Amino acid sequence: EARRERAKHSLERYMHYYERWASNQTSRQKAIADLQKAEKEQLAKLTEIYGIPETQLKFIIEAWSQIIECRRVLQWTYAYGYYLEDKVKSGFFEYLQGEAESGLERLHQCAEKDLLAFLPFSKHDTTEDHPSPAEFGEFRVKLAGLTRYNSELL
Known part of the structure; x- marks a missing residue:
């Protein structure tokens, strides 16, 4: 009975770490697709709406690149954690x-969901339907700050 309990505990522990490893792998793959x-698409739409050159929108690409890197690092922390005695x-x-996970989730939320407020929902959206350039500037500062925070954290 004791052997069975140890085996059950060992399997549960393994599954805990493996599921989190796999979850970060899946999230990383999705982040790669979101970066693409x-x-x-998104940079061109933002340039059209706000008149900002794509070269000045690279902070969005940097945020997605940081998300991808953070997911990779977090993924492998679960392998390390499994063997940490x-x-x-x-x-x-x-x-x-x-x-690290908390910081990454804030960055991912900002890059994925908060950015949507600045993008058109359909071809019929007008410029008036979008937040102001000042609000976009505030978003830029927030996203760049979260990107920098996560790069320092990992």
């Missing part, structure tokens, strides 16, 4: 991992 969409180090490691 931003490069191919020291309980004291493990607790601190999990704290740092949680901080």
